[in-house]
Amino acid sequence: DIQMTQSPSSLSAFVGDRVTVTCRASQTISSYLNWYQLKPGSAPKLLIYAASSLHSGVPSRFSGSGSGTHFTLTISSLQPEDFASYYCQQSYSSPVTFGQGTKVEIK
Amino acid sequence: EVQLVESGGAVVQPGGSLRLSCAASGFSFDDYSMHWIRQSPGKPLEWVSFITWGGSRTDYADSVKGRFTISRDNSKNSLHLEMKSLSTEDTALYYCAKDDGRDGNNFDYWGQGTLVTVSS
Numbered sequence: 001d002i003q004m005t006q007s008p009s010s011l012s013a014f015v016g017d018r019v020t021v022t023c024r025a026s027q028t029i030s031s032y033l034n035w036y037q038l039k040p041g042s043a044p045k046l047l048i049y050a051a052s053s054l055h056s057g058v059p060s061r062f063s064g065s066g067s068g069t070h071f072t073l074t075i076s077s078l079q080p081e082d083f084a085s086y087y088c089q090q091s092y093s094s095p096v097t098f099g100q101g102t103k104v105e106i107k
Numbered sequence: 108e109v110q111l112v113e114s115g116g117a118v119v120q121p122g123g124s125l126r127l128s129c130a131a132s133g134f135s136f137d138d139y140s141m142h143w144i145r146q147s148p149g150k151p152l153e154w155v156s157f158i159t160w161g162g163s164r165t166d167y168a169d170s171v172k173g174r175f176t177i178s179r180d181n182s183k184n185s186l187h188l189e190m191k192s193l194s195t196e197d198t199a200l201y202y203c204a205k206d207d208g209r210d211g212n213n214f215d216y217w218g219q220g221t222l223v224t225v226s227s
Contacts (some may be wrong), residue, residue, distance in 0.1 A: 014207070026155075036214070043111070043216075043219045044202065089214075091213050095166075095168055096154045097154070098153070099151065101152075
């Protein structure tokens with residue numbers, strides 16, 4: 001199985017900060033990388049698919065980049081509703097696998 | 108608006124069985140593959156199972172193979188997960204998720220989840 005490693009596991013930031021989360025794959029996955037947002041009590045949301053494509057309805061402050069084994073999710077200006085956990089997921093090979101998550105907390 | 112609503116979660120004893128359901132609306136259910144994904148306390152998300160739009164092909168994570176069965180009823184826009192021989196390792200919030208239809212398994216809409224607790 002492909003291992004996905006996210007960093008950091010948690011971070012604290014102010015509203016308005018630029019935030020970057022990194023995800024590394026244990027082998028090349030081309031651009032088969034998605035990012036999700038999870039909040040307790042809510043349905044998880046797809047943010048980014050195919051490494052850099054914004055899912056419908058997702059604010060433009062979210063962006064993704066990378067290919068091969070190294071990927072990043074960037075929030076250009078953190079908003080109060082963005083405090084949540086973020087997970088990367090590879091869809092290159094079965095079984096699909098997720099990173100361990102990054103919790104973004106208020107500073 | 109796409110909506111996925113899971114149900115059937117409960118507290119069950121080790122070795123027991125449970126059937127989860129997911130009611131879908133807001134899209135052409137029979138056009139899309141569907142998935143079950145779970146998150147155990149303190150652990151990352153884990154893909155559990157997949158079924159194609161017509162139900163002809165299914166797949167399972169090794170951790171549940173032989174114990175879980177995924178099925179769907181396109182006439183009722185519903186997805187199911189039959190779980191047997193449950194262990195404490197199966198304790199988790201179970202989500203149903205819609206496949207986006209693109210290359211690879213991408214989950215574009217999820218439900219809020221239903222909680223399964225395996226405990227004596």
